[in-house]
Amino acid sequence: MARAPGPYFERPPKITVSYTQSCNLSCKHCYADCTRTPSPRELGREEWLRFIDYLVANDFIQVYFEGGEPLQRADFREVLRYCGRRLMTWVRTNGTLVTAVTAREFRRFGVGTVLVDVMGAHAKTHDWFTGAPGSFKKACTAVKHFLDVGIPTYMLIILNRRNAAEINEYLELAARLGAPKVGILRLYPIGRAKRRWDELSMSLEDQTKVIAGLRVPDGLRIMQSWHPRDHNCCWQGAAVNAYGDSIGCVYLREYVRYGNIREMPFLETWKHPLYQQLRSGRVKESCSGCHSTQGTHGGCRSTAYAFHGRWDAPDPFCTTLNHGVDLRELPERLLQKDAGSTDPAGA
Numbered sequence: 639m640a641r642a643p644g645p646y647f648e649r650p651p652k653i654t655v656s657y658t659q660s661c662n663l664s665c666k667h668c669y670a671d672c673t674r675t676p677s678p679r680e681l682g683r684e685e686w687l688r689f690i691d692y693l694v695a696n697d698f699i700q701v702y703f704e705g706g707e708p709l710q711r712a713d714f715r716e717v718l719r720y721c722g723r724r725l726m727t728w729v730r731t732n733g734t735l736v737t738a739v740t741a742r743e744f745r746r747f748g749v750g751t752v753l754v755d756v757m758g759a760h761a762k763t764h765d766w767f768t769g770a771p772g773s774f775k776k777a778c779t780a781v782k783h784f785l786d787v788g789i790p791t792y793m794l795i796i797l798n799r800r801n802a803a804e805i806n807e808y809l810e811l812a813a814r815l816g817a818p819k820v821g822i823l824r825l826y827p828i829g830r831a832k833r834r835w836d837e838l839s840m841s842l843e844d845q846t847k848v849i850a851g852l853r854v855p856d857g858l859r860i861m862q863s864w865h866p867r868d869h870n871c872c873w874q875g876a877a878v879n880a881y882g883d884s885i886g887c888v889y890l891r892e893y894v895r896y897g898n899i900r901e902m903p904f905l906e907t908w909k910h911p912l913y914q915q916l917r918s919g920r921v922k923e924s925c926s927g928c929h930s931t932q933g934t935h936g937g938c939r940s941t942a943y944a945f946h947g948r949w950d951a952p953d954p955f956c957t958t959l960n961h962g963v964d965l966r967e968l969p970e971r972l973l974q975k976d977a978g979s980t981d982p983a984g985a
C-alpha cells in the first residue's frame with residue numbers, strides 16, 4: 639500500500655497491553671467500561687507470558703501495561719516480573735491497590751515508569767469520578783510510594799467540565815507530591831465517557847483556554863495533546879486488548895480489530911490493510927503546526943473518525959482543523975450500540 643512520506647516502521651518497537659478489562663473502581667468516564675471481575679475470555683497468565691517471549695524475540699523495546707486496572711488481576715505481578723528486565727516496562731494504574739510493598743516490588747521487577755490516574759486536584763472531584771471515597775488519597779499516596787523507591791511517576795488527568803477549573807491546583811498538587819510530569823489528556827467519546835458526554839465534554843474553545851492558562855510550577859513537565867501537539871501517532875501505534883485483539887491504539891478500541899494474537903502472530907495483524915492505512919498518515923487535510931510535532935498529519939485518528947466517520951478526516955480537536963465542529967455534540971451513530979467499524983472492510 640502506498641504511504642505518505644513520514645516516519646515509518648517495518649515493525650513497532652513498543653506496544654500497549656490492556657492487561658484486563660476489570661477494575662476495583664467504577665469510574666463514570668471509564669473508556670474500558672470495566673467490570674469488577676475479569677472475564678474468563680481474557681488472556682490467561684500463560685498466554686501473556688508467551689506473548690512477552692514473542693515481543694522479546696521480535697525486538698520490541700517497550701511494553702506499556704494498562705487496563706482496566708492491571709493490579710486487579712492477581713497474576714499481573716508475575717507477568718511484570720517476567721518482563722520487567724527484558725523490555726522497557728511502563729505501568730498505568732489507578733493507584734488504589736498500591737502499597738509501599740507494591741512499589742518496592744515494581745522497583746525490583748525493573749518497572750521503568752509508572753503513570754497514576756488522578757482526576758482532579760481535590761478528593762471531592764476525583765472521588766466523584768471513581769465513585770470510591772478515599773480513592774484520591776490512595777492515588778496520591780501511590781504516587782509518593784513509587785517516587786520513594788525511585789521510579790519516575792507521572793500523573794494523568796483527563797480534562798473535562800468537572801475538573802477544568804482546578805487544573806492549576808492540580809499542577810501544584812503534582813509538584814507538591816514530587817511528580818516530574820503531568821499528562822493532560824483529552825476526553826475521548828468511548829466507553830462510559832461517551833454515555834456521559836453531555837455532562838463531561840467541553841467546547842474546543844474552553845479546552846484551548848484551559849491549556850493556554852496553565853501555570854506550570856518550576857521543574858514540572860507537561861504533556862498535552864492540543865495544538866500544536868495534536869499528534870497523529872498512528873504511525874507507531876500498537877496495542878492488544880485483554881482478549882488478545884490487536885487494536886492499534888487503546889483509543890481505537892471500539893472501532894477496529896486487526897486480528898487476534900490467539901489466532902495469528904501479532905506481526906501478521908500489523909499487515910492488516912486498515913492498520914497500514916492508518917499508519918501511512920494519509921489524510922485529507924493537516925495543520926502545519928501540529929504536523930511539525932511528529933512528522934505525520936491530521937491529528938488523532940480516533941477523534942477524527944469519531945466525529946466525521948472517516949479515517950482520513952481532520953481531527954476536530956485541532957483549532958485549525960475544527961471547522962465549526964461542536965465537540966460537545968456527539969454524532970448519533972456513536973451513541974448506538976456497537977457503533978464504529980469493527981469490520982475494517984466497511985470502514
Ligand code: SF4
Nearest residue numbers: 661663665668706732
Ligand atoms: S480506574 Fe481506570 S480502569 Fe478503573 S474504572 Fe476508572 S477509568 Fe476504568
Ligand code: SF4
Nearest residue numbers: 871872875887938939
Ligand atoms: S488513535 Fe490517536 S492517540 Fe491513538 S495512535 Fe492514532 S493518533 Fe495516536
